[in-house]
Structure formats: structure tokens, C-alpha cells
Amino acid sequence: MTALETKLDGRSMGKVAVLMGGTSAEREVSLMSGTGVLQALRTRGVDAHAFDPAHHDLSDLRRDGYQRCFIALHGRHGEDGTVQGALELLGIPYTGSGVMASSVAMDKVMTKRLWIAEGLPTPRHVWLAPDRQSPGDVRAVPAELGLPLIVKPPREGSSIGVTKVRGQSEMQDAVTLSARYDADVLCEEFIDGEEVTCAVLGAGPGARALPVVRINAPDGAYDYQHKYFTDDVKYQCPSGLPAAEEAEIQRIVLAAYRSLGCRGWGRADLMIRASDRKPFLLEMNTSPGMTGHSLVPMSARAAGISYEDLCLMVLASATLDTPAAGGRAAP
Numbered sequence: 001m002t003a004l005e006t007k008l009d010g011r012s013m014g015k016v017a018v019l020m021g022g023t024s025a026e027r028e029v030s031l032m033s034g035t036g037v038l039q040a041l042r043t044r045g046v047d048a049h050a051f052d053p054a055h056h057d058l059s060d061l062r063r064d065g066y067q068r069c070f071i072a073l074h075g076r077h078g079e080d081g082t083v084q085g086a087l088e089l090l091g092i093p094y095t096g097s098g099v100m101a102s103s104v105a106m107d108k109v110m111t112k113r114l115w116i117a118e119g120l121p122t123p124r125h126v127w128l129a130p131d132r133q134s135p136g137d138v139r140a141v142p143a144e145l146g147l148p149l150i151v152k153p154p155r156e157g158s159s160i161g162v163t164k165v166r167g168q169s170e171m172q173d174a175v176t177l178s179a180r181y182d183a184d185v186l187c188e189e190f191i192d193g194e195e196v197t198c199a200v201l202g203a204g205p206g207a208r209a210l211p212v213v214r215i216n217a218p219d220g221a222y223d224y225q226h227k228y229f230t231d232d233v234k235y236q237c238p239s240g241l242p243a244a245e246e247a248e249i250q251r252i253v254l255a256a257y258r259s260l261g262c263r264g265w266g267r268a269d270l271m272i273r274a275s276d277r278k279p280f281l282l283e284m285n286t287s288p289g290m291t292g293h294s295l296v297p298m299s300a301r302a303a304g305i306s307y308e309d310l311c312l313m314v315l316a317s318a319t320l321d322t323p324a325a326g327g328r329a330a331p
Contacts, residue, residue: 008312010045014067016315019083021052024075025160025181033290034072040311041070053077058086068318069094070311071287075156079287080106088321095314097286098321101261105284108154108186111260115281118259120252122281123189123271127154128175130183138171141187148190151175153182164190191271191280196239198253198270199288199296201313203263209250210299212239235295237302245272249279256281264317267296 018041020034021027034050041048051061053073061069069087071094073079081103087094097105104110115122126141142149142165151174152162161181163174178185195217199210214236239246253268267288270279288296290311300310 008044008309008316010041010312011047013041013046013315015065016041016046016048016068016070017051017061017066018048018070018072019051019053019078020072021054022073022075022078023054024073024077024079025156026074027054029289029291030072030074030078032292033074033294036290036292036307037070037072037311040308041315043308044312046312046315053083058083058090061087061092062090066092068092068315070315070318071095072290074287074289076106079285080155084321091320093318093320095318096264097260097262097266100321101263102286105260105262105266105286106155108152108283109184111284114259115256118255120256120259120281121279123150123191125189126187128185128187133175133179133185135172138175139168141171142168145187145189150188150190151178152186152188153178154184154186156181191273193274193277194272196241196249196270196272196279197267197295197299198249199265199267199299200253200257200262201265201300203317204258207254207257207263209254210296211237211302212241212246212249213237213295213299214239214241215295233293235298237298245277252279252281256284260284262286263319265296265314 018034018038020030022030038048038050069092071078071083073083077083079102081099084094084099084102088099104114109127112122112125124145126144128137148164148166150162151165161178163177165171165174175185195215196212197215198212200207201210202208216234249270256268257266262284265288267285269282271282272279288294290297297307297310
């Protein structure tokens with residue numbers, strides 16, 4: 001038995017619901033994440049059960065005596081503060097960030113505003129609100145950001161609705177695609193370089209960054225299909241980056257995580273600009289994937305933490321924003 005297993009007893013966690021599936025565009029990925037988490041928790045002696053909010057009312061959690069929730073939902077109505085708010089009202093501790101941090105981190109425009117205010121590096125951007133998506137507005141973006149550039153829905157994940165625009169003629173189609181998933185459209189400066197990701201465990205001053213993962217996708221296309229359904233993407237963890245470069249990425253990620261008020265766990269995605277090796281923050285994921293292709297388990301493994309122990313650690317951190325205001329504390 002490892003020291004971690006001795007410290008964390010799965011049987012002491014009470015009845016646990018693994019929230020998975022849901023109604024977002026990332027439902028398929030969430031089901032894969034949730035299935036992995038469910039099996040891992042059960043191997044550690046946790047009384048864990050699958051719970052799909054698309055098929056069951058959240059009020060059933062209280063009726064059925066659940067004492068904690070492991071949120072393995074991705075995207076809207078799972079990662080955006082809505083489920084977190086419902087669980088606050090039900091008084092059931094849950095994994096990951098609270099209502100405000102989840103809501104802000106889910107919105108890439110709001111996240112950028114906060115990071116810019118904190119002096120943290122993030123690519124330049126143009127926000128196209130619904131009333132700013134005329135042909136003239138769309139044509140003006142490349143002049144401000146240059147080409148190529150990235151067009152994406154600001155409140156989706158897993159690279160859904162994302163386009164790399166290489167020419168002016170591609171802009172309108174990219175905006176139209178993005179607008180299918182979100183009324184707002186985020187246009188972002190393209191950073192030419194390496195893509196990396198860095199996971200964080202914990203909260204506040206006690207949060208720690210895990211080893212950085214380098215991502216090498218075919219032709220730089222780290223899209224939905226490559227993320228979850230092929231083995232074409234190559235990952236490096238340990239990253240092989242110079243020690244000072246890795247340490248700087250971890251420092252920036254911890255600052256980004258804390259500035260958003262995140263807790264429990266999370267994962268930041270970044271680009272390292274090839275010309276000067278400067279890292280740029282892209283987004284913060286407050287309910288990271290836990291599939292066979294996911295990056296937080298990979299990073300944890302490099303730090304000596306197994307998938308099963310990672311799940312148990314995250315579950316043990318389940319809490320409420322205001323446990324003293326009437327919510328039930330985790331057992």
C-alpha cells in the first residue's frame with residue numbers, strides 16, 4: 001500500500017456520484033472521462049455511481065443520499081458554474097473550482113480580460129459580439145491580428161468550432177462555424193511555435209504545478225479528432241524543455257490558476273512562440289479530460305501519481321464555496 005493510499009481511504013468518502021455525459025457538445029468525451037473515473041474510484045474502494053444529468057434531475061442527488069460529486073462533465077452546463085451552483089444549493093461538496101472561477105474560466109474572453117489585467121501573457125484578440133459580425137467587421141480582423149489567426153467559440157472546449165484562418169477569404173466561413181456553437185466569436189492572434197499544457201493540483205498557496213506536457217500534432221492540427229480518437233499525436237512528458245523554461249511555464253500557470261480563483265485541479269494550455277520562446281496562455285480548463293488520451297493523467301504519472309490515486313486525490317478535495325453557510329461539509 002502506498003503512502004497516498006494509506007492517507008486517503010476511499011471507503012471514507014461516502015456515497016459518490018460521478019457526474020458524466022450532460023448536454024454539451026462535449027458529451028461524448030465526458031462519458032469517456034466519467035467511465036474512467038468511475039472505474040478508478042471503485043478500485044480504491046469508493047462507493048461510486050454514474051450520474052448523467054441529461055437523464056436524471058440533480059435534485060435526485062440529495063434524495064438518493066449522495067455525499068460528494070466528482071464532476072467529469074465538460075463544456076456548458078457542467079464546467080461553466082451552472083452545475084456548481086446547483087450543488088451549492090443542494091449542499092453537496094463537489095470537485096474542481098467553485099461557481100465564479102468555473103464561470104469565468106469557461107469564457108475565454110473574460111479569462112483574457114482578467115489575465116491581461118494581471119499582466120499575464122495571452123495572445124492578442126478581437127471579440128466579435130453578435131452585433132459586430134457584419135462582413136465589414138469580419139474583414140477588419142486580419143488587419144488587426146495578422147494572418148494566420150484563430151477563430152473560436154469562447155465558451156466551448158475540445159477544439160470544437162475552431163478554425164485556423166490562413167487567408168482573408170476564409171474569415172467569414174470561420175466566423176459562421178464558430179457562431180453555430182456560441183453567439184460570440186473570439187478571434188485570436190496565431191502564435192507560431194510549440195503547444196504545451198500544464199496541470200495544477202490544490203488551491204491557493206498550496207497549489208502545485210505538475211510536469212509540463214509537450215504536444216506534437218500532425219501539421220499542428222491538435223483538433224477534436226486527434227485529441228480523443230487517434231494515436232497520431234505525440235506527447236512528451238517529461239517535456240524535454242530546458243529546466244528554466246519549464247519552471248517559467250509552471251510559474252505562469254500557477255499565477256493564471258490563482259488569478260481565476262481556481263481550486264481542486266485544472267489544466268492550462270499554452271503556446272511557446274518559436275521566435276523568442278515566450279509562453280502565451282490560451283485557456284484554463286477547470287474540469288479536465290480524464291480519457292485514455294487525456295493530459296492531466298499523463299502529467300500526474302510523470303510526477304509519480306497513478307490514474308487511480310489522481311482520481312482519489314481530486315475527490316478528496318471536494319468542497320463547497322460556502323460550507324459554513326448551511327452546506328454539508330464533506331465527511
